[in-house]
Amino acid sequence: MIRSVIAALAVLSFGLAVMNTYWAYYLLTTLGASPTAFGVIMGVGGGGSLAGALLAPRITGRFGVGRTIITGFAASPLAQVPLLLAGPGRGWQIALAATLAVQLFWATAAGVSQRSLRQILCDPRFQGRMQAASTTVTAGSRPLAAATAGALAMLLDVRTVLAVGATLQTIPMLLLLASPVRTLRAMPTPPDTKPVPPAREGTP
Structure with a gap:
């Protein structure tokens, strides 16, 4: 289950990084957003992220851990559709701000859930190793994704590059639907772990 979540995170991070390479450029040039409008869009998205963090326990309690995580991953590619269809104008800017808020709301709620799940399932002795592996394959893929986007x-034109990044973001949802995460209703019970006795002096 931990492996499935980290694999989904890695692919999602790559797809998002491909889009983020040209996301701001696309809004400010092709869609004609002003710097002020761009800042407002980002601020509204941040508000959605804050709401997702605060409401994550209630969401998982109502919909279940597995559904919350999968919904968060599914919201990311769906939220890119308005961006790919958008044109210049205030109406589209409002739509993009609302879409980003919804995307980050579910992304944060899912992020809280999947991190808690991984920490519960992982043996305490390997928490650092597990988190290091997750960070390496997610954050470590972003420079490669930026180079790929370039x-x-x-x-291709920029809109097509954004579409490629959005398409890649559908893969994590499929990985999770094929994993045990799909049927997870509540957080599992932490596995029993026995402390490792210290090695005696002179033993390897």
């Missing part, structure tokens, strides 16, 4: 932009 290479694609040499062959």
Whole structure:
């Protein structure tokens, strides 16, 4: 289950990084958003993220841990559809701000849930190793994703590059639907772990 979640995180991070390479550029140039409008869109999205963090326990209690995590991953590619269809104008800017707020609301609620799940399932002795592996494959893939986006932009237009990043974000949801996360209703009971006795002097 931990492996499935980390694999989904890695692919999602890559897809988001491909989009984020040109996201601000696309809004400020092709869609004609002013710096003020761009800041407002980001601020509204941040408000959605804060709400998701505060309401995460209630959401998981009502919908279940598995559904909350999968919904958070599913919301990311769906939230890119308005961006790919958007044009210049205040109406589209309002729509993009609302969409970003919903996306970050579910992303944060799912993030709280999946981190708690991984910490519960992982043996306390390997918490650092597990988190280090997760950080390496998620954050470590972003420079490669940015380079990939740059290479694609040499062959395709920016909107198509954004579409490629959005399509990649559908894969994590499929990984989770095929994993035990799909049927998880409540947080599992932490596994029993026995402390490892210290090695005697002179033993390997």
